[in-house]
Amino acid sequence: MSKKEKKSKGISRRKFLVRGGLGTLGVLAVGTYAFRNPLRRSMLEMAETMAPSYMGSGTEPNLWFELTKENKVIFHSPKVEMGQGSFTSFAQMIADEMDLDINQIEVIGAATKTGVIDMMSTGGSLSVGGLWQPLRELSATMREMLKIEAAKKLNVDVSNLTTKKGIISGKGKTITYAEVANDITEWDIPDTPELKPMKDYKFIGKPVKRIDLSAKVFGDPIFGLDAEMSDMLHAAIIRPSVVGAKFKNADVSKAEKMPGVIKVVQMDDWVGVVAKSYAQALAAKYKIDVEWTIEKRYTEEDLRNMLQVGKGNQSITQKAGEALNSDDSDVISMEFTSPIGAHAQIEPNGAVADYNNGDITIILSTQVPGATQKVVAEAFDVDAEKVNIIPTYLGGGFGRRLNTNHAVQAVQLSKEVGKPIKYIFTRKEEFQHDLFRPPTHHIMKGKLNRDGYLHSLEHHYASGDVAVNALIMPGFLTSALGTDIGAMRGGQIMYDKIPNHRAIQWHTTLPFATSWWRSLGLLANTFAIESFIDEMAISADKNPIDFRLASITNEGNKKRLYDVIKLAAEKGKYNDKPVNGRAMGFAASTDANSPAAHVVEVSIENNNIKVHKVTCAFDCGVVVNPDQVKAQCEGSIIMGMSGAMFEKMTLENGELTPTIYGPYDMALMKHAPKEIDIHFIQGADIPLPVGEPPMGPIGAAVANAVRRLTGKRLTDLPLKLT
């Protein structure tokens, strides 16, 4: 039977086929690994017990949907779920266009061997927006494909068939999707059908509960570190505590005699140990004496010397009108800094890995299944198809898992002992071998016009790597005009009516790895720019809301920023004067085309800044799930407070420190505002980024409130009063 293949703009001209594939599923179910919680159904067990209908050829590389005989659809997602709620949004889209109930849909991360490989990673707050069009089109197409086959089986013309909750009906006859799919091996793919109008959606736009809620409330084994393979051993690897230290050699004689040790593995540039249990592997690891080559022990002073405006690779990322003249006595200038930040996600990195005669299976929490597959395949000189990366739910991502190259070491250890192993970072290693949020240095310069509004505004900023040297798409990112487009996030002047404005980046690669941290440069850049604008408003004796609005075009896409500023100020009842020991702070940002504005209310208690309330106005276009977009705003606000008010890594005698929670100070329950009031504006007709943009204004908003309460301008993160 010939396969009709039609092009569809929305699905990027890619041949799309659904697949069940008993044969392919066999790869998943052969029991080389298992989640073995006796109490709950695990991801694997589900795959094992479900005999999916065969749909499409088993060799079809693009797997999206799988139909089960229970009349459920499993969506193999090219994006992972790390808390941002995108799996739920995907289920909403599928339900609406495929005519299913939410509980008929299951979403799992696509394994590289059988699923869709997304080399773009999961990040940038792009999951829901990115799949908005293709996933709805795929779902609608799938529905029509099922109807075409149902028409043949029921002997009813396709135009007389309707679909609801996974059942196709017409002329008094009914058949389920599962029954239709049962014996189909070749499908007709029709032209992409017209999508439903927004008003007909039953799930999109509604506060549907997270589909992973039950698993996460009852402790199901869904995370990378929960995975197991049969006959699995445990491994530990030694990582240096000094920045830049190189492995020289190791005395492993004591470790080899430790209880439970199977093998101490010495490679050219690292050493690891495999034992029967995790505790035994860890105990043995501490008995290995490693000699390191340390050329230099970096200090905070070295860091300050390396990282400052005027040093490194300069690029002008924005330029309008004239540059400020440094001799001009009307120019106001201020400096700001932000420190090194750690990801500190609670689930440490790790991997469950199996090397079996060149067939490699790795189960792990990763934001980059595709890139990890590639790196592992290169390291072991096998075809990429030999490497199956099975992504799990992530115990936090935040950008940390955009590089999971430690999978290579995990596979090596498995290869050495001929059995699957589980490898886990220690918390100290997480803190010292993070891909940190880079420290930044900012010089803001501005000048008022005769009416007291902004005539010039300049943001000069220095940052370590964010996108440069990152694992994902290195060629593209590092060649982008010498600019680090990650460090640039939030660094541009968004007040377009300021006649003279510019942003100038100074990029430096530091001696330790720095990279993506939720919102990238946004938090620090917005802190500098919006703190300075507040200061300029004060020097102009103007209300900071009016001061900002006067510098934004109130039309086109800029109107969206204008509107969130107005709405936040109105809903938060912004007042630039303190009342009863409390003051308000205001700030706004536009990140990834989603403008956000916050009003915060603070007081000072025992010389600490206390944030009582945050009012947020946010325009992320179409809100697919209002409850979860709110959750992302709440999380962004409090995680942003944590980054802006508490967190700081320092370099001491060559070591990054602290290495444990507590000393690495973070926001806790007691610091969270008791009121968070979120308001949406829909200024676009597609879903735009959600997970990071609302973080932007929080640092500046808090600092601006402190300024209005105490008269003191805080210019360094984390914000401290002493």
Place this chain on the structure above:
Amino acid sequence: MKIAFTINGNLQTVDIEDGNTPLLWVIRDMLDLKGTKFGCGKAACGACTIMVENEEVRSCSYAVKFAEGKKITTIEGLGTPENPHPVQQAWIEEVVPQCGYCQPGFMMATAALLEKVPNPTDEDIDQNIINICRCATYYRMRKAIHRAAELKNNSNS
């Protein structure tokens, strides 16, 4: 050495070479209850929180030998989808979890708090719920803790 304890209502005996092994690893790797999480190994984050005799314990820093004869509850024993504990019910109502990794620890800490303080004030919550959530779900968690207290008190009355 052999160590016997009750976990989630079941009598369990484990045979382990080193009685100083943290209870966390016995629970996760020997008893295969993966709901109790490893976060830091230094009792600093609370992801591994369980209840021992209704008291909150960070199991990564609790030697298994001390569990002898004790009654242990993990998230798997707190409640089930069919019969959720009030804390779990409240967590569902408020849709608290994001990534979800730290949540069992927070729910166990909350369950332990409610055993001692049936109607916790905001201050009680601030002082007692000191685990770390990187997704920063604290705002909903506070609401859920108050709701859990309400649910629990209603079911007791």
